[in-house]
Amino acid sequence: MKQKTMHKNFLQKAEDLLTSCQLRKTHPRLEILRALLQTNCPLTQEQIAERIGSRSPDKTTIYRTLMTLMQHNLVHQAYLKGRARYFEPAGRCRADQCHPHFTCTSCGKTHCFYDAEIPAVRNIPAGFLVRHSQLRLEGLCANCQNDSACQPDPDNS
């Protein structure tokens, strides 16, 4: 029951977001947006496809849809380790700064710190106009601190 309600809500929210940007409410867009809204960490194209499952759109469509959603500021990228691009809903950040992302060096999981705040940076060189900032944090998550077998891995890139 509760599941179904949440499900409905995310789909409804996806529709509302598309409407607000005057974008067509196509099946791929609704599914992709819903997948992003349902999770609380940034996802790659492949992870989005996995979560949608067998009805997932082609990867080309996923990338093109993400580009469209980024152009309309419904989605943005997080810059994490590794070569893949990570996407998440915009609108969980302030205009001048994204929420920080924490990646555990032991288990590799990334968490969004929605409520953490980046204080103003000191000693910005003269002449630069800073408009936006993003913070990447690394360390150990609660699980990996407790589990003695988990030690930070110095060469995971």
Added chain:
Amino acid sequence: MKQKTMHKNFLQKAEDLLTSCQLRKTHPRLEILRALLQTNCPLTQEQIAERIGSRSPDKTTIYRTLMTLMQHNLVHQAYLKGRARYFEPAGRCRADQCHPHFTCTSCGKTHCFYDAEIPAVRNIPAGFLVRHSQLRLEGLCANCQNDSACQPDPDNS
């Protein structure tokens, strides 16, 4: 003269760094380290090869050398826009935080803010042990603020 002196110094520094890690002082390692030490912004494999010029090692060697240098903490990665990996000498950062990187949204150039400092982040969720932080800044560089033709480009990824 001054050029030659600086040149000599960077090569000497590269040798010293390799010695300090008990790594063999091979031609590719010296050239790659020197290329990184000579510049003041992070470089991709391709940019390193360009700067070394015709005597540049194979790209496989460049990547493998960078991995080796990272394992010995002589080099680390910067996480910037785009798909390529960027490398720079370690040792221009504090242990708990890298120096911030500023990327101009208009011209795309990246600058290292060696002296800027990230104040402690507030509201880190309980249970997480933060060991390291990296800050990415975006905005307009001095040139692009003055040049009226330069406007921030919302969709350069």
Added chain:
DNA sequence: AAGTAGTTGCAACTAAGTTGCAAGAAAAAC
């Protein structure tokens, strides 16, 4: 219901990075 403009899937392609392995070069041993 028909028209139109925007969207999708497929196949082929590109860019960035990795792997296996034989040949080559540093350092160590003699």
Added chain:
DNA sequence: GTTTTTCTTGCAACTTAGTTGCAACTACTT
């Protein structure tokens, strides 16, 4: 200073992540 050992390199082939062109399709408009 030559030999031996061990580490390092270059090449070719491969993988992964993302992009492009284009014909078929579908959401919205009239």
